[in-house]
Amino acid sequence: MQRNILGTRIPAGMHDFLPAELGILEKLEGKLLDRLRRWGYQKVLTPALEYAACVQPELDKDDELYKFFDRQGHILALRPEFTTPIARMVGARLRTLSLPLRFCYAGDVYRSSSAQYREFRQVGVELIGSGSALADAEVIALAAEGMRELGVADCQLNLGHMGIFMGLMSELGVPSEVQGALEEKLARKDLVGIESLVRQSDLSDQAKEILLKLPYLHGGEEILDELVRFSKQAEIREAVNGLREVYGYLKDFGVQDMVALDLGILRGFSYYTGVIFEGYVPGVGFPVVEGGRYDALYGDFGFPQPATGFAIHLGSLLGLFPHDGLEPAGVLVYGADRSEVIRRAQALRSEGKRVEMAFEVVSPEVEERWVEEKNISRVEKV
Amino acid sequence: MPRNFLTIALPKGKLLEDSLDVLSQAGLACRDVNEDSRKLLFEFPEQAAQIVICRPTDIPTYVEYGAADLGFVGKDTLLEENKDVAELLDLKFGYCRFVVAMPEEKVPPRQADGSFDLTSLNHQRVATKFPRVAQTFFSELGMQVTPIKLHGNIELAPRVGLAEMIVDIVSTGTTLRQNHLVEVAPILEATTRVIANRVSYRMKYKRIQELVERLREAQGLGDS
Numbered sequence A: 001m002q003r004n005i006l007g008t009r010i011p012a013g014m015h016d017f018l019p020a021e022l023g024i025l026e027k028l029e030g031k032l033l034d035r036l037r038r039w040g041y042q043k044v045l046t047p048a049l050e051y052a053a054c055v056q057p058e059l060d061k062d063d064e065l066y067k068f069f070d071r072q073g074h075i076l077a078l079r080p081e082f083t084t085p086i087a088r089m090v091g092a093r094l095r096t097l098s099l100p101l102r103f104c105y106a107g108d109v110y111r112s113s114s115a116q117y118r119e120f121r122q123v124g125v126e127l128i129g130s131g132s133a134l135a136d137a138e139v140i141a142l143a144a145e146g147m148r149e150l151g152v153a154d155c156q157l158n159l160g161h162m163g164i165f166m167g168l169m170s171e172l173g174v175p176s177e178v179q180g181a182l183e184e185k186l187a188r189k190d191l192v193g194i195e196s197l198v199r200q201s202d203l204s205d206q207a208k209e210i211l212l213k214l215p216y217l218h219g220g221e222e223i224l225d226e227l228v229r230f231s232k233q234a235e236i237r238e239a240v241n242g243l244r245e246v247y248g249y250l251k252d253f254g255v256q257d258m259v260a261l262d263l264g265i266l267r268g269f270s271y272y273t274g275v276i277f278e279g280y281v282p283g284v285g286f287p288v289v290e291g292g293r294y295d296a297l298y299g300d301f302g303f304p305q306p307a308t309g310f311a312i313h314l315g316s317l318l319g320l321f322p323h324d325g326l327e328p329a330g331v332l333v334y335g336a337d338r339s340e341v342i343r344r345a346q347a348l349r350s351e352g353k354r355v356e357m358a359f360e361v362v363s364p365e366v367e368e369r370w371v372e373e374k375n376i377s378r379v380e381k382v
Numbered sequence B: 001m002p003r004n005f006l007t008i009a010l011p012k013g014k015l016l017e018d019s020l021d022v023l024s025q026a027g028l029a030c031r032d033v034n035e036d037s038r039k040l041l042f043e044f045p046e047q048a049a050q051i052v053i054c055r056p057t058d059i060p061t062y063v064e065y066g067a068a069d070l071g072f073v074g075k076d077t078l079l080e081e082n083k084d085v086a087e088l089l090d091l092k093f094g095y096c097r098f099v100v101a102m103p104e105e106k107v108p109p110r111q112a113d114g115s116f117d118l119t120s121l122n123h124q125r126v127a128t129k130f131p132r133v134a135q136t137f138f139s140e141l142g143m144q145v146t147p148i149k150l151h152g153n154i155e156l157a158p159r160v161g162l163a164e165m166i167v168d169i170v171s172t173g174t175t176l177r178q179n180h181l182v183e184v185a186p187i188l189e190a191t192t193r194v195i196a197n198r199v200s201y202r203m204k205y206k207r208i209q210e211l212v213e214r215l216r217e218a219q220g221l222g223d224s
Helices: A019-038 A083-093 A133-149 A162-172 A176-187 A191-200 A205-216 A222-230 A234-253 A314-320 A338-350 A364-373 B016-025 B056-064 B075-081 B131-140 B154-160 B174-178 B198-203 B205-218
Strands: A049-051 A067-069 A075-078 A101-110 A119-128 A156-161 A259-262 A275-280 A289-293 A307-313 A330-334 A355-357 A376-381 B006-011 B041-044 B049-054 B070-074 B086-090 B096-103 B125-128 B146-149 B165-170 B181-190 B192-196
Touching: A019 A101, A019 A119, A019 A133, A019 A314, A083 A101, A083 A119, A083 A307, A119 A133, A119 A314, A133 A156, A133 A234, A133 A275, A133 A289, A133 A307, A156 A162, A156 A234, A156 B198, A162 A176, A162 A205, A162 A234, A176 A191, A191 A205, A191 B086, A205 A222, A222 A234, A234 A259, A234 A275, A275 A307, A275 B198, A307 A314, A330 A338, A330 A364, A338 A355, A364 A376, B006 B016, B006 B056, B006 B205, B016 B205, B049 B056, B056 B070, B056 B075, B056 B192, B070 B075, B075 B131, B075 B181, B075 B192, B086 B198, B086 B205, B096 B131, B096 B154, B125 B131, B125 B154, B131 B146, B131 B165, B131 B181, B154 B165, B154 B174, B165 B181, B174 B181, B192 B198, B192 B205, B198 B205
Parallel strands: A156 A259, A330 A355, A330 A376, B006 B049, B006 B070, B125 B146, B125 B165
Antiparallel strands: A049 A075, A067 A075, A101 A119, A119 A307, A156 A275, A275 A289, A289 A307, B041 B049, B070 B192, B086 B192, B096 B165, B096 B181
16 A cells, blocks of 8 residues: 555654665674673663553653553553663572672664653673672773773763762751752753752751752762761761762773763653762764662562662764764676576575665666675675 | 763753853853854863853753753753752752742632632642643642643643643743733742763762862852
């Protein structure tokens, strides 16, 4: 049937990959997965369709899921990320394995409100069953190595900690309605809103000062000293010590030069509970790496375990690479005797060559065009 | 391009003059930028910066994608565009208010506290340049209205029956009066804000923070 206008298009935010571009994507993905496997991460894959109750438990929240109904009337959703589906999978099927578990993944995720692509490739890891600072350091170092492996040497990873904001809230005795408003503004990165909220509050001057300063604490270990001077609170001490330990290990891993401490990473209050990090690349307006510790998520699936991980947004990085990902040049075989053409082509293939057969005898002009278009280095007439 | 190079997006129109003033006071020599010439891009290589002039409503988009590191934009536009950008500083100029207004002969009755009783406006049409702001305001009151998006001369809509009321920004109220419209509810107040791309804000942190501090001083905001 002749397609109508809609039938010849693709939905907003979707993307066709032609050979050259797909070649790049797969090359990058292959490099990354190799690196992740070398650190002991095993690849898993969860389905593209999940129950919405798994990936978005708070259905009343304004979300960015693609949702569908199945025949029984249940709400299904395309996965918006891999961390939650992997938690579901581990909680349901892998509880008896020895901890920690190391899994990696590569696949497309779907977000209907995303400014860029709405279907994009993520490659990432989950490290499940360890709350140690070394586990945090391992995934951060692996993210850094992964970015180096991709050839994005000027990637910068910024490292923060969710416990510092939460600790400040309880230390300063911030009333819960103010905390809620602050979290909302923090998630929107609305520093103007935070400033006016804090200034209008009944908090002490010292509390106001530290809250207003928090988004600007950025640099090396000296910012942790600065924070500790402000606060005696246990949760903050713990967060600061955790960050110090992680930062130290990153030196041992040889990636500390790519990492900055940054207490101003403004993240909505998602599932993250401890160390969080984001990776940036000059020229890409969105974070290309997102990760951190999420110690409460596995409890939601009846298997309370600390966990940490990251995802690299491979799709956002594609623009940094020239689209020359074509297969290595091949051989074109043609001739008048078709049986002979088949035998020659098969013989070359068994030697590992990439071979295309022409079904007819081709003219020199056609030959010339194919050599150009199909990246062919040799033509054999048999 | 060096790592600390800054691209700043400024809105053409009424905010441009004040934006340039405050930027110059903050040490960026950008006096020769103006929108009368057809130029849209002004380079300041010795200051490692460039300024682009955009339509106000496009500024959040330039900044969200990182095409501009910083943008100057009215809070009204920022709310309506709802982009993922960091809002760094209130420059306090370009003050205006969002209001709901209606033809004077149709205003609803007042309540005991003097405010208008808006409940009779349920299910009516609202002409506005800011459908998101309008929708949010009315849904927070538990009301349903139908926003009708227009691009200008909003005050005309009720006079010809396109909508029962309007949501618009006012600075003095003259336009409302000239069109026999009465403000029936304030929504919120807006001033010009400095916004930053979320990656630039972390990668060009020092440069941006320095500029923001100087802008803050230039505005005489201090810690008042």
